[in-house]
Amino acid sequence: MSKTQSSFSALVRLLRYARGHRRSIIVASTYSILNKLFDIMPEILIGMAIDVVVRQDQSFMADLGIAEPFHQMLALGALTVGVWAFESLFEFLLLVTWRNLAQRLQHDLRMDAYGHLQDLDMAWFEDASTGKLVAILNDDVNQLERFLNGGASDLIQVGVTVVSVGAVFFYLSPPIALMAFTPIPVIIIGAFWFQRRAQPLYAEVRERVGFLSTRLANNISGIATIKSFTRESHELDRLGEDSEAYVEANRRAIRISSAFIPIIRMAIMAGFVATLVYGGKLVLDGELNAGAYSVLVFLTQRLLWPLTRMAETIDLYERAMASTRRILDLVETPIRVRPGEQPLPVDGVRGDIRFEKVGFAYGDGPAVLSDVDIDLPAGETLALVGSTGSGKSTLVKLLLRFYEPTAGRITLDGHDLNGVILHDLRASIGFVSQDVFLFHGTVRENIAYGQPDAGDDAIEAAARAAEAHDFIMTLPQGYDTLVGERGQKLSGGQRQRLSIARAVLKDPPVLILDEATSAVDNETEAAIQRSMKRVAEGRTTVVIAHRLSTIVDADRICVLDSGRIVETGRHDELIRRGGIYQGLWDVQTGSAGD
Template identity: 65%
Template structure:
């Protein structure tokens, strides 16, 4: 399992590098600045050894061979070199920080945007199988985790490698024997780093999963706060949140326990290397086999070589967290788009609104329910009503019309054009949807009515509100059209939200209007208002209605009863009552009388 975790981490890194191909120049520039900065950072230790050599050997020193005879000149030259080295180190530290941090910001912003845009193109089955909390955790927390690694961990990883190579080169030039002794602990350190990385990999993957669970629980509870309060379930929900939160803490504790053990083990390996250099080098200097200045360089560089390796613990910690997050992000980006968009072809204008379902079949993978071989035809400007028990397939037909899903067999056509052959934009711009579960976005009343046409004038917004019989209550609001509706429209009543939803669809002015249980959750007054609105807007527009309240569909040109995914009955209100079948039985249940009421006109 450990080797598998290691392979997963490096596979995730390869996938990340493939994704970041467009940032290659920035990555190279940042890497070069990190390398140069580290080379400048190592140089002062070498200069200290050279300075010791000047003080001890003076005219016979290493610097004297470069033409600077007096010790004073040599010290002055070293001072100048020190100034330029420190200045160079500072300049390139500034540059690599700017480059890495800007790269981290740019990459995380682009990755979050790409992930969100990809998720928008996925079919509804994906969202019905994933919690919104998990998706938010991936797009936000996981992306931020990757940013934190790029912000500091990537540079640290590069500089550790540069330190080992550069210092190792100096060691082997001065004394191969001491180099061998100093480098003896490094294989142990590297092995330890990968050992702990393999151990930490699956643990941090579990941490990321627990983050998603926690975000999902918080999101669900805050969205359902009214239900929690009404059932006085605050204590129970707090306990459930505490349980998920403790699972996150426990997962983190396991990962921290493994990563924290790394530094003490590595410290002892470093001590062995330092003592070897200090002791063997000192003996060689006493015997005259090693220049005193060179001995000073080796002692200082040993510390410079080995101590930064303790930072591998933190770097690996960041790396594992980042790779666990990267896998989740790239896995989301890799989810295939099943409803393909045909950008090159649009519905022929003007769209008349003729709708046909031609032997359409579809089944949900999760439940197996759906529709089977349904054929329906709605002439342009006519009203079709769909009735039937919950789960019979009514809403499935609407989802197929909007191409939230594609049928497994048959075709859905508008004006004779199969909708799978036209762009999703032209299709969905031709359909206005008013559903039972109204979703209002946080913003003003005007923003929500004009959601489908942000460029609409105030006069057009007001006219749509009047037609939907929403203008009266909008005028009574504290700031009229400018009144904030709150998250999901929480500051408005259910009936008010439904009327705003209808106004939003009307302002879009679609040739096809779909009402999915639009009046099932409203009071009688709101239902009557919506019915009056529908009588106004139904002329010259194709209307497809789903309703449980049969009183709202008596005026439909055709009523179709759906049962177990198939057409059970069809006809007008009068003909279906005369047939005395399922529709008539349901009518008697809802009205309590056999007599039929007058048809709404």
């Protein structure tokens, strides 16, 4: 969407999204209208009281059938109590209703945006900024909430004030009404001018929030690297540049909104003076009674002075619409990986995997995979080896349907993955990545992440299978020890073993091990290798191997080079063949050049 998309179209999109809250919107708007109608009535009652004091038995109240002036004042007193009571009641109701609506709508938006975010394909995330996404899900949603908490009601009440006060004015004195309403076109023109000028500025403000959030998120995640390279001052300067850019974007928007206020105030002053002077002349000439004159003077203030808040309200509205555009743009981002409709019997999956002439390229880039054919029978172990960039990890991503092949197809037990329900597919696969991600929580919670209802015995059994139980028991609170954000309180090997335990507990028919021992010491590698052998028993296993010593027992090894399978066989066969695999083996075992 364009940054210059109109705020009105953003409002229409928001109302279309919020159609499930239509009843609450109508009720809240009704309370705002009733509150404002009762809010302007005290000025009318004051004018009627002056009319009683001046004209007594000739007053407007006398025309209603109350002859005695004191009784007229008692009636006005009772009306005043009633008006204030209803005004207060509807003030309470509008605040509660609008704020509850704001809470529900911001909750729905955040949940829908995040839910949709989880369904987007991995290719989209490669171009997305984490900081910008966090800013949308948090700051932008909160900005819209702030507008709904007060700004929406203010806009409605300004409209009600103009219509209702205008009706009273034209009833009492059309000439004065015309004078009092003369500033309104100036205010409206000023509002449109402000809206056109402010709209791109607030879009820029929201963009700067995203950049600032990205910087903060990246720096906090990379704090160890920053410290180790003593780049604290450099990063502080870079953050200062982003923060200053955000301040400058806000400064430009504030300059425009501040210019709007003096324009409104001068227009209001002209309308008020015209009512005061011309209305007074009509009273002196006997063409208007004092009570009606009082009503007009009081209502002129009631009509015009609230408009001084228009700049603040429109400022809040523009910020909210800029945020709305970003939120709804995220919600409406198309999902390119089709979800699939064919159920997969997860409990009955055997694990027979076939890659048939599979090709793939990232976007418009060169082919990463070409004509890949692999037939992996259920229960066997397949190892993928090759140099960096040969396409090993891409094959795994295609199997998980993080991406879709650009050519050929992949099947699981004969089911084309493109047609299978994504949840069923991924529920059938356990994934252990070299980049282990642990959530901030306990050891127990991280192991049970894929099976949150698992009992303590099952969790411990999974930990023992992954050779993680012994080190877990040395932690301060054992299985209840907090691992820290991303598991930072644990070593790399410990995190890896928890990841394997998580896969064991899930007990999937297909297991993917993505270079699970690439960043650990020899002792930890041996422990992980033993646990992987136990985990792989009885299930189809795909191993991406960096250390070839971990795959010597694999049923089949596929060597990739530039996205193509160039060698296939068992370890001994490939060594005898003397090709690329033997060269890699010689390098790792120190036999090269012997």
